[in-house]
Amino acid sequence: MDKNFFKDSIHKEMLYKYGKTVEEANAKEKYDILSTVIMRLLGEKWKASKEESEEKRNAYYFSAEFLVGRSLGNNLLNFGITEEVEDVLEEMGMNLNALEEEEEDAALGNGGLGRLAACFIDSAATLDLPLQGYGVRYSQGLFRQKIVDGFQVEEGDDWTRFGDPWSIRVDSEARIVTFKDDEVLAVPYDMPIIGYGNERINTLRLWQAEALDGFNFQDFNNFCYDVSLKEKNRAEDITRVLYPNDSQKPGKVLRLKQQYLFVSASIQDLVAKYKKNFPEDKNFKYFSEYHIIQLNDTHPVMAIPELMRLLLDQEHLEWDDAWDVASKVFAFTNHTILEEAMEKWDIDIVDSASPRCLEIITEIDRRFTEFLHSKRLTEAEIEHLRIINHNQARMANLAIYTSISINGVAELHTQILKEDTLHLWYELFPERFSNKTNGVTPRRWLMYSNPKLSEFITDLLGSEAWKSDLMELKKLEDFADDDDVLDRLNEIKHENKVKLAEYIRKEEGVEINPDHIFDIQIKRLHEYKRQLLNALQILDLYFRMKRNPD
Known part of the structure; x- marks a missing residue:
């Protein structure tokens, strides 16, 4: 990296965007300009990756x-320029860690499901695999939590209110999504996922x-x-929050509309790009050779009837030809062992999103039921496996029947799926089931979060290979009885516990002894985990009573 060019770029970008010198800018503006300059550095490599990926089979998450x-x-680390950028910023009177604190967390997920997705796409880029992600750009996320007088207060998480330098809006590739009673525009925002090294x-x-037309001038004039602004707000509500409250029917309709918008726009995107790259393949004969779509849980399963809809109605394929395509491109990750937790949608709600997709799901169910009868299953078994049953569309059943691969996320989890939850499915299609144990990216969760430990591991192993191959860490077992190594680890x-204790003291005003054992919950206490709060309250009462028996 040319440091002088980098400095000059920061000065010019600051002047261009904010009309200020670097010295006059506040921390938020400095963060924004630094991120913008780094995005410009990525440009050529990003474009080259896109062009190279067009020529080969891609996976889509x-x-x-x-x-x-x-x-x-994370991007500086994966791009390999962290130290150089730190040096440049120091010369300019800035501190990288301070600027990192100005960044809002992208409110695009909630827990394990979302972190798994993020780790998968990070890992694939590092392994030099063409894996592209598709999802929803929530404007308010799940919620921002505040504790007021001991109670949770939920607020919107407007994470883009100061801008979003890591996303590029691509208006030229926006897609129209048609619901039963209206149409909206799905506008794509692209984020770079950088491979390490x-x-x-x-x-x-x-x-x-x-909204396609978000402002009614006549109403305003009257x-x-x-x-x-009714149409504007109605359209934007679809992607306003992650998991809209679905305790009543309007919330269920909104949630399915959100899912349908995301998959419809994504499938339209893939079909349009395939037609551009392979204009001669009118029957999509080679589509499955260039596409594999991983469905992360049941939320994106409407992608299956949507692909069928496009192939049947837009591309005019016959049913058997369209099904031959659709039944070769999907794979499904199941995240639960509770059958009642698998998504089911009332027929009228599916109809409100896309009547045509409901027709297609119904026809898939009819043909599948015929197949089940040919296997001489009992009526009870057929009822259990059907895609539409009791006036509901069962999304997990649709995904399992259509997908070439079904996986659990841990060895025990997959075993329970095969032996219990999805046992009938496993008997029908044993070759489709496999296990893919959840993992984490060592870049964010070790290199970035614990640089001292990372440096020590590299010294011990004499190599940086572990940064892209976690199996290398197994070699650390050779040092299990080395007192010097164990002392340094401690x-x-x-040192890290002292830093955390200081952070807690500054942020919360609570003193913590770094010599104590730290047991930390790092994600939201979801409603179904609130019993943990009850357990903590019991402990608190116990210790208060011990301290003050009277």
Whole structure:
């Protein structure tokens, strides 16, 4: 990296965007300009990766969540320029760590489902695999939590209110999504997913819902100001929050519309790009050779009837030809062992999203039922496996029947699926089931979060190979009885605990002894995990009573 060019770029970008010198800018503006300049550095490599990927088979990860976290530090690390940027910023009177704190967390996910998706796309880029992500660009995320007088207060998480330098809006590739009673525009925002130590930059494409015509001038002129923006707000509501409250029917309709918008726009995107690259293949004969779509849980399963809809109605394929394509491109990750937790949608709600997709799901169910009868299953078994049953469309059943691969996310989880939850399915299609144990990216969760430990591991192993191959860490077992190594590990752990204790003191005003054992919950206490809060309250009462028996 040319440091002088980098400095000059920061000065010019600051002047161009904010009309200020670097010295006059505040921390938020400095963060924004630094991120913008880095995005410009990525440009050529990103474009080259896109062009190279067009010529080969691509995987596409469809997920309602991508919990990517903050991008600045992670992107610098994967791009391999962290130290150089730190040096340049220091020369300019700035501190990288301070600027990192200015970045809002991208409110694109909630928990394990979203973090798995983020780790998958990071890992694929590092392995030089063309894996592109597709999801939803939520404007308010799940919620921002505040504790007021001991109670949770939920607020919108407007994570883009200061801008979003890590996304590029691509208006030229916006897609119209048609629901039963209206149409909206799905606008893509692309984020770079940088491979560590290679030339690969994949793309995470997130869709934002917007109105085709968001402002009614006549209503506004007639003093109906709120009404004039009704269509704009109705469209934007679709991607406003992650997992809209679905305790009542309007919430269920909104949630399925959100899922349908995301998959419809994504499938339209893939079909349009395939037609551009392979204009001679009118029957999509080779589509499955260039596409594999991983469905992360049941939220994106409407992609199956949507692909069929496009092939049947837009491309005019016969049913058997369209099904031959659709039944070769999907794979399904199941995240639960509770059958009642698998998504089911009432028929009228599916109809409100896409009547045509409901027709297609119904026809898939009819043909599948015929297949089940040919296997001489009992009526009870057939009822259990059917895609439509009791006036509901069962999304997991649709995914399992259509997919070439079904996986659990841990060895025990997959075993339970095969032996219990999905046992009938396993008996029908044993070759489709496999296990893919959840993992994490060592770049964010070790190199970035614990640099001292990372440096020590590299010294011990005499190589940086572990940074892209976690199996290398198994070699650390050779040092299990080395007292010097164990002492240094404890030193590093203690240094980090001291830092955390200081952070807690500054942020919360609570003193914590770094010599104590730290047991930390790092994600939201979801409603079904609130019993943990009860257990903590019991402990608190116990210790207070011991301290003050009277």
